[in-house]
Amino acid sequence: METIVKLASVAAGIFTLAKVFFEITSIRRVGAREEYKFAKEFLSDVATGAIHPFAKEKGYLAISGDRGLKSSEVEYLLSLHEPEKALQFYVLGRAYLKHLPHQGNLQIDFAPKYQRKRSRTIRIYFYTFVYGTLVFTATTPLIFSRYISSNIGNILALFAILASTLFPIGILALREAIKIHRAGLLVRNQSRHTKAIIVGP
Known part of the structure; x- marks a missing residue:
């Protein structure tokens, strides 16, 4: 039963x-x-020009979901190959990027501080190392439990304390590494344009 x-x-x-x-x-x-x-419907209106500038700006805001983006940035990103991914990568890695609206077909570049590939690579390795170190440290009570305590309650309590403290920091570090990597992918792939939208001057 x-x-x-x-x-x-x-x-x-x-x-x-x-x-x-x-x-x-x-x-x-x-x-x-x-x-x-x-x-x-929105992009059709943009293509025909039958849309008020205010409505156009609001439309691009609705598509991006980020009030921090200018309509010119969203318009350019939508002209790229795989526009949804380009928009996601730009929003994620924006801290490492800059938009150059008068640079023709290649309007996204790294911010001056991150122009050098070596600088970006070092940061990616550093953040990844921090993430791995923190995760390993947090799980040491489980990995080396036999050397720490014979009381499973103490082991789990120690793991809970370390995990709640170190995991969030580790995730933030990993997120920074991902931001830099995605920013690099966007910069490299932006030359692949689609003819769906023509970006105005």
Whole structure:
């Protein structure tokens, strides 16, 4: 009887998770369709020129989802190959980039401080090293538990303290490394333009 109750509980848990997953994916599909409809109508208006500058700026803001971006930045990013990815990479790595609106087809470059490849590479290695070191340090109570304590409660408590302190810092360090890497991908790949949108002067 106890086994049946446990199996029923597991089945109920799986069903609940499946239901939540289905609802989330359904919401995402609806959201994607709405985004597509808006983007299609907005970009069509931009292409024909039948749109007020205010509405144009608001449209680009709606597409980017970032009030810190100028409409000229979004417009240029949408002219690149794989525009959604280009926009995501730019938003993520913006601290390491600059927009040069009068530089023709190559308007995204590294900020002066990060122009040298060696400087960027050193930072990527440093942040990755910090991440690895912090994660390893946080997990040492589990890895070397036999040398620390025979009490599993003490081991888990120490791990919880270290993990809650070091994991967030490690994730921030890893995020910085990813920002620099994505910024580099955007700068290198921006020469691949699409003819879907023509960027004005």
